[in-house]
Amino acid sequence: PSGNITIPVFVHVIYSQSNENISLEQIQSQIDVLNRDFNAINTDFSSIPSVFQSVAADFQMSFVLKGVDRRASTQVIWDARAELYKSYSTGGLDAVSTNNTLNIWVCNLSNSGSAILGYGTSPGSVDPTQDGVAVSPYCFGTLGYLNYPFDAGRTTTHEVGHWLNLIHIWGNASCGTDLVDDTPVHPTENYFCPSFPLYSTCTGQNQIQMTMNYMDYTDDRCMFMFTAGQKARARALFEPNGYRRGFVT
Ligand code: ARG
Ligand code: ZN
Numbered sequence: 580p581s582g583n584i585t586i587p588v589f590v591h592v593i594y595s596q597s598n599e600n601i602s603l604e605q606i607q608s609q610i611d612v613l614n615r616d617f618n619a620i621n622t623d624f625s626s627i628p629s630v631f632q633s634v635a636a637d638f639q640m641s642f643v644l645k646g647v648d649r650r651a652s653t654q655v656i657w658d659a660r661a662e663l664y665k666s667y668s669t670g671g672l673d674a675v676s677t678n679n680t681l682n683i684w685v686c687n688l689s690n691s692g693s694a695i696l697g698y699g700t701s702p703g704s705v706d707p708t709q710d711g712v713a714v715s716p717y718c719f720g721t722l723g724y725l726n727y728p729f730d731a732g733r734t735t736t737h738e739v740g741h742w743l744n745l746i747h748i749w750g751n752a753s754c755g756t757d758l759v760d761d762t763p764v765h766p767t768e769n770y771f772c773p774s775f776p777l778y779s780t781c782t783g784q785n786q787i788q789m790t791m792n793y794m795d796y797t798d799d800r801c802m803f804m805f806t807a808g809q810k811a812r813a814r815a816l817f818e819p820n821g822y823r824r825g826f827v828t
């Protein structure tokens with residue numbers, strides 16, 4: 580489709596400590612970040628280096644909070660990929676119509692025993708009842724219970740990127756591919772806040788790395804753009820034959 584795509588959002592909060600039972604204001608602050616980042620109206624959009632300005636993209640997607648449910652649990656941390664928090668019968672909360680709703684679970688997450696910030700499913704990678712993104716409470720939104728440097732809501736932007744079929748910018752391999760032409764080849768993931776310019780060391784690729792892309796692993800304040808190629812890949816999901824066609828009425 581052309582023009583704006585509206586994404587209804589349902590947020591599921593599962594907590595074992597009261598600070599993890601985040602406020603509605605904290606939830607709304609995250610929805611607000613998504614609306615800025617996916618419409619290129621984030622205040623740091625103006626920090627995009629001139630070499631990347633021509634490919635910086637406005638996805639034209641709006642996010643609307645449709646509901647919130649909450650559940651207290653004795654489980655202190657959840658294995659992100661085991662997905663038990665996605666079902667009431669396994670101690671979590673059930674998804675709401677994933678064919679036309681973005682489900683976001685907010686709970687303490689781990690992977691192989693270590694705490695992680697977030698986890699987003701790619702289209703078709705899991706059962707439809709498990710489709711959506713999961714984010715740890717201390718990196719959700721911009722106010723309330725938060726842990727610097729993950730306090731600007733970019734974990735959710737990144738995970739929604741996965742939900743929109745985007746691959747990490749380094750292609751999950753040494754000098755791998757993200758299947759997008761206008762993002763540079765990166766040797767591996769970048770952390771913290773790399774100083775600009777950081778050159779690629781991949782063979783035949785001496786370009787500057789796009790460390791400020793949301794699909795890298797840099798700190799929240801150091802990621803602020805998607806590209807036109809990422810936009811095309813994401814929006815293809817909403818075409819009549821695409822995996823997320825149910826969002827288009
Ligand atoms: N999927 C990544 C993780 O598991 C999230 C990275 C988010 N990065 C960020 N700066 N917020 O940790
Ligand atoms: Zn990721």
Ligand code: CA
Pocket residue numbers: 756757758759760761762763764
């Ligand atoms: Ca690329």
